[in-house]
Amino acid sequence: MTGLLERYAEVAGSDAVMQLRQLAEPLQGMKVVHVNSTKVGGGVAEILSQLIPLLRELGLDAEWHVIEGSPAFFVCTKKFHNSLQGAPDLPFEEELQIYERVNAENAERLAPVLKEAEVVFIDDPQPAAMIRYFPQRKGKWIWRCHIDASHPDRRVWKYLRQFLKDYDASIFSLPDFARMLPHPQYVIPPAIDPFSGKNCELSEEFIQGVVKDFNLDPSCPLLVQISRFDRFKDPLGVIKAFRLAKSFFPSAQLVLAGGGATDDPEGGTVLAEVHAAALGDPAIHVLELPSDAHRIVNALQRVAWIVLQKSLREGFGLTVTEALWKGKPVIGGNAGGIRLQVINHHTGFLVSSPEGAAMRIRYLLQRPENARRMGEKGRRYVRENFLMTRLARDHLTLMLALLHRETERIDTTQWKS
Amino acid sequence: MTFVIKDCALISMATGLRAGNLSEFKATLALAPLECVYHHFWGALLHTQFDDPEFKNDFAVWVYRELRDDVLAEMLAVLDPADYADLGDLRSDIIELIEQRLEQKEWLAWVPAVRPFYFLRSQIVVFDTGKRADSVEELAELMPELSAGSVFYHVIDARRRSPVGCDDFSAWLVGLGEEYAPLCHSLAEIDPYFGSLTDLRWQLVEAFRTFLEGRGRA
Numbered sequence A: 001m002t003g004l005l006e007r008y009a010e011v012a013g014s015d016a017v018m019q020l021r022q023l024a025e026p027l028q029g030m031k032v033v034h035v036n037s038t039k040v041g042g043g044v045a046e047i048l049s050q051l052i053p054l055l056r057e058l059g060l061d062a063e064w065h066v067i068e069g070s071p072a073f074f075v076c077t078k079k080f081h082n083s084l085q086g087a088p089d090l091p092f093e094e095e096l097q098i099y100e101r102v103n104a105e106n107a108e109r110l111a112p113v114l115k116e117a118e119v120v121f122i123d124d125p126q127p128a129a130m131i132r133y134f135p136q137r138k139g140k141w142i143w144r145c146h147i148d149a150s151h152p153d154r155r156v157w158k159y160l161r162q163f164l165k166d167y168d169a170s171i172f173s174l175p176d177f178a179r180m181l182p183h184p185q186y187v188i189p190p191a192i193d194p195f196s197g198k199n200c201e202l203s204e205e206f207i208q209g210v211v212k213d214f215n216l217d218p219s220c221p222l223l224v225q226i227s228r229f230d231r232f233k234d235p236l237g238v239i240k241a242f243r244l245a246k247s248f249f250p251s252a253q254l255v256l257a258g259g260g261a262t263d264d265p266e267g268g269t270v271l272a273e274v275h276a277a278a279l280g281d282p283a284i285h286v287l288e289l290p291s292d293a294h295r296i297v298n299a300l301q302r303v304a305w306i307v308l309q310k311s312l313r314e315g316f317g318l319t320v321t322e323a324l325w326k327g328k329p330v331i332g333g334n335a336g337g338i339r340l341q342v343i344n345h346h347t348g349f350l351v352s353s354p355e356g357a358a359m360r361i362r363y364l365l366q367r368p369e370n371a372r373r374m375g376e377k378g379r380r381y382v383r384e385n386f387l388m389t390r391l392a393r394d395h396l397t398l399m400l401a402l403l404h405r406e407t408e409r410i411d412t413t414q415w416k417s
Numbered sequence B: 001m002t003f004v005i006k007d008c009a010l011i012s013m014a015t016g017l018r019a020g021n022l023s024e025f026k027a028t029l030a031l032a033p034l035e036c037v038y039h040h041f042w043g044a045l046l047h048t049q050f051d052d053p054e055f056k057n058d059f060a061v062w063v064y065r066e067l068r069d070d071v072l073a074e075m076l077a078v079l080d081p082a083d084y085a086d087l088g089d090l091r092s093d094i095i096e097l098i099e100q101r102l103e104q105k106e107w108l109a110w111v112p113a114v115r116p117f118y119f120l121r122s123q124i125v126v127f128d129t130g131k132r133a134d135s136v137e138e139l140a141e142l143m144p145e146l147s148a149g150s151v152f153y154h155v156i157d158a159r160r161r162s163p164v165g166c167d168d169f170s171a172w173l174v175g176l177g178e179e180y181a182p183l184c185h186s187l188a189e190i191d192p193y194f195g196s197l198t199d200l201r202w203q204l205v206e207a208f209r210t211f212l213e214g215r216g217r218a
Helices: A004-012 A014-027 A043-057 A071-084 A093-116 A128-133 A154-164 A204-213 A235-246 A267-278 A294-303 A318-325 A354-366 A368-385 A388-403 A412-416 B022-031 B034-046 B058-065 B070-077 B087-104 B106-110 B136-145 B148-161 B168-176 B178-188 B197-217
Strands: A031-036 A061-066 A119-123 A140-145 A169-172 A185-187 A222-226 A253-259 A284-289 A306-309 A330-333 A348-351 A409-411 B003-019 B117-133
Touching: A004 A014, A004 A043, A004 A388, A014 A388, A014 A412, A014 B003, A014 B117, A031 A043, A031 A093, A043 A061, A043 A318, A043 A388, A061 A093, A071 A093, A071 A154, A093 A128, A119 A128, A119 A388, A128 A154, A140 A388, A169 A388, A204 A294, A222 A235, A222 A294, A222 A318, A235 A253, A235 A267, A235 A354, A253 A267, A253 A294, A267 A284, A284 A294, A294 A318, A306 A318, A306 A354, A318 A330, A318 A368, A330 A354, A348 A354, A354 A368, A388 A409, A388 B003, A388 B117, A409 A412, A412 B117, B003 B022, B003 B034, B003 B148, B003 B168, B022 B087, B022 B106, B022 B117, B034 B058, B034 B087, B034 B117, B034 B148, B058 B070, B058 B117, B070 B087, B087 B106, B117 B136, B117 B148, B136 B168, B136 B197, B148 B168, B148 B197, B168 B178, B178 B197
Parallel strands: A031 A061, A031 A119, A119 A140, A140 A169, A169 A185, A222 A253, A222 A306, A253 A284, A306 A330, A330 A348, A409 B117
Antiparallel strands: A185 B003, B003 B117
16 A cells, blocks of 8 residues: 555545445456557646556556557657547548558557456557457457547548447547447546646745746736647637737736647647747747656646636646646636636636637736636636546446446445445 | 445446437437436536526526527426436427427527537446444434435435335335334425535435424424
8 A cells, every 4th residue: 555545535535535445346456458659748648647556556457558659650640639629631541551550560569468458448549440459359448539529520530430439438538529439438537636746736945946947927927828839729829818918917927838749740840830929028938848847837837827728629638627726717718628627707717719818818817816716616626526536436437337237327335245 | 224325426428419409409309318318407416516507407508508599498497307207208398398499489490509419328336435324313413414426326316216216215214114204204395406416415404303303392
C-alpha cells in the first residue's frame, strides 16, 4: 500500500474510495492493458500516467504501453485526428499503408502482453488497427475515443470503422461524439488527478518564482490559456480577444503556454503563426514549455485571474478541469467537452467568437466577486464529477459489465454474497 | 430485519440514436429502447445541479432550449414519470403530446434544433455503504447522512425493482408490522420527481421524524 487510496479519500471522500474497492474486488489480479501513442504530452498520456497507478493500487495488474511510429505514421494519424474533428484532411493511400504497417509492427511487438490481457483499452485512432492482428483474442477490447468526433469526415470514419466495429465496447467523452457501432458505447468523461504535478498544491515561493521567471506582474490582470499549439485551440482567436479586452484593461497580460506532443507534427507551424501574431506586444507571453513542465503549468493556472480555453473543437479539455479545480472561472469555446464543464454563469462562460471572449473577459475583470464565486462552484463541480476516482469507477464498471455480460445492473453487493 | 443502505451511480451509454428536429425526435423515440425514457426522465436527478431547473426531464429541456418551443416544453415538463407503472405508456403519452402540438403548428416538425438530441440509456452500479439499521429509529438517525445515490437507489430505482412499485423503505416497514402503516402512508405521499434528491432526502427525514415524534407522544 502506498497510501494513494487514502489520499484520494481525503479529497474525493471515503465513499468514493470504498466504491472503488468494491468494484475492484472481483477483478483482483486481472491483467488490464492500456495502449496509446505517446508517453508524454497531451491529455491521454496524463490520464494514463495517473489511472494506471490507481488501478494497480486497487489490485489490478494494470500496464500501459506506447506504440512506436515513424514521422510519416504520425502525419497520417494527425490527418485522422483533423478529419474526425471535422476538418477534412484525407490521408493518401500510401499513408494508410504506413498506418496499417505500423499497427502490424506494434501488434507483433506487443503480442505477448496483449494476448495475455483480459481487458485491453486502445486509446484513439493511432493504435486502433492493431485489433485486426488478434483474431483469436480472448480478452475484451475497448476503444477509447478522446476526440471530438461529432462531425467526422465520412471517408475517414468509414475507413476507421472497419477496425472499430470489432471492439467489444467503445468509450466517448460526450454523447455527441458517439457513432453507430455494433457494440455498447459508454459515455465516460475524462478526469484529473488532484495529486499530479499539474494539480497539486504549490508553495507560494515556487509560484512567485514562475511569475518572476516569465516576467509577469501578479498585480495586473492575467489571462492564461494552456494548450498545445494547435489550430483547433484557436490561439490566434485568443490573441484577438485579448487585444479587444485590453483596450478596457490596458495593464492586462496574456500567457499562451503549451507543450509539444510527440504525436503532433503540426505544432511547430502553429507556434510560428502565434509568435508572428504576438510580435511586438510585450503583454503577450508565448511560452513553449517542455511536455513535463507540469508544475509550471500548475503555477500559471494558479496565478491566472481568468483561464481561457477558446477551442473550436475539443474532445474534453482537461485544462478546463484543471483550472476549475484551482478555483478559476473559465471562458471556454462552445465546443465538445468544454460544454460539459463550463456551465454558463456558474463555472464560467461559453463563447463562440473572439468578440464573445473579449466581452466575458471584460465582465469577469469588472466583477471579481462573481469571478470568485464561479471559481468556488467550479472546484466543487470538479470534485463531484471529474476526479480520477470517478474515472476509475466508470472503467471498473465497464470491465465488470463486459466480463459478466451485464447490460443494465452491476450490483457489487450481490456478487459479494 | 436489518435494512442495508446501498448507494448507486449511473453510467451513461450512447445508443447512437439522435434527432435533429421534432419529426425525427418523435420517430426515433418510438423506436428507442425504453431504458432511454427512464434515463432521460430520472437520470438528471443524479447530476450536479447549480440551480432549480425550470424543466425536470431532458426531453422538455431539449424542446425548450434547442427547438425554442415553450408550449411543448411545458406540456412535456408536466409529465410525472412516477405516475406511470409502465415506461411504454409514458413514451406513448410523450408521442401523443408531440402529435397534439404538431396539429397546432405543423411547421414545427421541421425546425432544425440548435443542437441534436442524443438518446442515452444508463447502467446502474450498486454499492454497499456498510451502513445498517436494525430499527426504524436507527434508520431515521442515518437518514440525514444518505448520499444522493442512496436516495436514488432506495426510492427511485426501488420502484423499478419492486413488483408493486414501492420504495425500499416502505417495503422494509411493511415487514416490520402494521404499526408502521402510517409512516408507509406518509412515504407514499412524497413526490420523488418534483424536487432534487436533496429535497427528497429531507422529505424522508421529515416523514420519519414526524412519525417517531407522534409515536413518542402516544
